[in-house]
Amino acid sequence: MAQTVRTREGAFAAADGLRLFERRWLPDGEPRAALAIVHGYAEHGGRYAHVGEALVGRGYAVFACDLRGHGRSDGPRAFVRSFGAYLADLPVFLDRVRTAVPGRPLFLLGHSMGGTIVALAAVAAPPSVEGVLLSGAGLTLAGAPPPLQAAMLALGRIAPRLPLRRLAAADVSRDPEVVRAYEEDPLVYRGRMRAGLIAAMIRAARRIGAGMEDVTLPLLIMHGTADALTEPAGSRELYARARSADRTLKLYEGLYHEILNEPERAQVIDDIARWLDARSSAR
Secondary structure, three states, X not given: OOOOOEEEEEEEEOOOOOEEEEEEEEOOOOOOEEEEEEOOOOOOHHHHHHHHHHHHOOOEEEEEEOOOOOOOOOOOOOOOOOOHHHHHHHHHHHHHHHHHOOOOOEEEEEEOHHHHHHHHHHHHOOOOOOEEEEXXXXXXXXXXXXXXXXXXXXXXXXXXXXXXXXXXXXXXXXXXXXXXXXXXXXXXXXXXXXXXXXXXHHHHHHHHHHHHHHOOOOEEEEEEOOOOOOOHHHHHHHHHHOOOOOEEEEEEOOOOOOHHHOOOHHHHHHHHHHHHHHHHHHO
């Protein structure tokens, strides 16, 4: 029998009092486990509705929080000067998930910059979760020479709100409908990325690069090989260096950045569900 999806929306206060928006996709009965989703730069949790609905059909409760400055959350649009702000928000969000589904295994998925946030947490302050899933995570600085990194760090200090580059919508997916919806979504930030945020990303990637061996949580690392926005090499490196006894690397040949919004999305979601199934049952 197909699961009925119950949807919930609401808001809560971050540790510093900022209002953060959240969405929930819940099954009718007791969920077998919960999945918390951290979305990527410029987007919002509502873009994961199809993921939530599909996983509810497999017995999971799914939660997504709009990052500060994104979607329907408060804060300067798509801007922080330090990923410490995101790391402070994450445990507050996870505590809400645990309260909603007490006693159930909890897993954490991060996409793109959300994957950077989740990986940084796994290195610096490991969350109490049963496993971590990464989709197109920004984990490496392979494409940025050290002189460019130094220049961006300096610019981030001097002019943090300076607008620089805009994300190319055509790079998110090979599906033209996804690209069109992304461009037309009023909750997606279409301005230019600011120098302070780019500098914060560089510092976060450096910290991840220095501490990949400290990652011990179960890992499902996923990346499209044709991703033009984040480096698949970073996912390969984390897989090679993490000390997680339970780690899986899935590289999807020819897929773009948003593997959950590619024409092959059903296969990706099925791979996620199977990975969750095995670890939920083991728990």
